[in-house]
Amino acid sequence: DTGVSQNPRHKITKRGQNVTFRCDPISEHNRLYWYRQTLGQGPEFLTYFQNEAQLEKSRLLSDRFSAERPKGSFSTLEIQRTEQGDSAMYLCASSLTGGGITEAFFGQGTRLTVV
Amino acid sequence: GNSVTQMEGPVTLSEEAFLTINCTYTATGYPSLFWYVQYPGEGLQLLLKATKADDKGSNKGFEATYRKETTSFHLEKGSVQVSDSAVYFCALRGGSEKLVFGKGTKLTVNP
Numbered sequence: 001d002t003g004v005s006q007n008p009r010h011k012i013t014k015r016g017q018n019v020t021f022r023c024d025p026i027s028e029h030n031r032l033y034w035y036r037q038t039l040g041q042g043p044e045f046l047t048y049f050q051n052e053a054q055l056e057k058s059r060l061l062s063d064r065f066s067a068e069r070p071k072g073s074f075s076t077l078e079i080q081r082t083e084q085g086d087s088a089m090y091l092c093a094s095s096l097t098g099g100g101i102t103e104a105f106f107g108q109g110t111r112l113t114v115v
Numbered sequence: 116g117n118s119v120t121q122m123e124g125p126v127t128l129s130e131e132a133f134l135t136i137n138c139t140y141t142a143t144g145y146p147s148l149f150w151y152v153q154y155p156g157e158g159l160q161l162l163l164k165a166t167k168a169d170d171k172g173s174n175k176g177f178e179a180t181y182r183k184e185t186t187s188f189h190l191e192k193g194s195v196q197v198s199d200s201a202v203y204f205c206a207l208r209g210g211s212e213k214l215v216f217g218k219g220t221k222l223t224v225n226p
C-alpha cells in the first residue's frame with residue numbers, strides 16, 4: 001500500500017504528558033498537511049509543509065504543538081503537556097504540486113484520547 | 116474568512132432513492148470546491164471537485180455543480196446504494212493551500 005500512513009492509529013495518554021504522531025506521505029508528494037477533527041465536526045487545518053519548509057500555521061496550533069518535516073519526507077506532530085481538549089482525530093494528508101488543482105490524499109488518522 | 120455550511124444530518128434513505136446534500140460557501144475570490152467521503156473505518160477520500168463557476172464534478176454516479184450565483188455546490192445522486200453509506204464533507208480551497216471543511220453529513224442507506 002503506497003497511501004498516506006499514520007502511526008499510531010490510537011493513542012491514550014494522561015493529561016500533562018507529551019505525545020508524538022508520525023505521518024509518512026505518498027513518496028513523491030512534496031506537500032504535507034496536518035488537520036484535526038473532533039467528533040461531529042469537519043477537519044480543521046493545522047499546518048502544512050512544502051518539502052521541509054513549514055509554510056502556514058493555523059491559530060489552532062498553540063505553542064504546545066509543534067510539527068516538523070526534517071528531510072521533506074515523513075512528518076511528526078508533537079503535543080506537549082496534553083489537555084483533555086486535545087482529544088481528537090489528527091489527520092495527515094499529502095499532495096504533489098503541479099499545474100491545476102492537485103488532490104490531497106488523506107491517511108486514516110491518529111485518534112488521541114487524553115484522560 | 117472562508118467557510119462552508121452543509122446540510123445537517125443524519126440522512127437516512129432507502130436503496131434507489133434520490134440523494135441531495137446541500138452545501139453553501141462563503142469565500143473571497145474564486146475558490147475550488149470539493150466533496151470528500153469517509154467510509155466507516157477509512158480515511159477521507161476525494162469524491163469529486165470543481166474549479167470554476169458552472170463546472171460539474173462527477174464520480175461514481177454522484178454529481179455537483181459549482182454555482183457562483185448561489186454560492187452552492189450541492190451533492191446529488193439519482194439512485195443510492197447501501198454501499199454509499201458514509202459521511203460526506205463539502206470543502207473549499209481559497210487563496211491558500213488549506214482546505215476548509217463543512218461539518219459533514221452522515222448518510223445511511225437501508226436495503
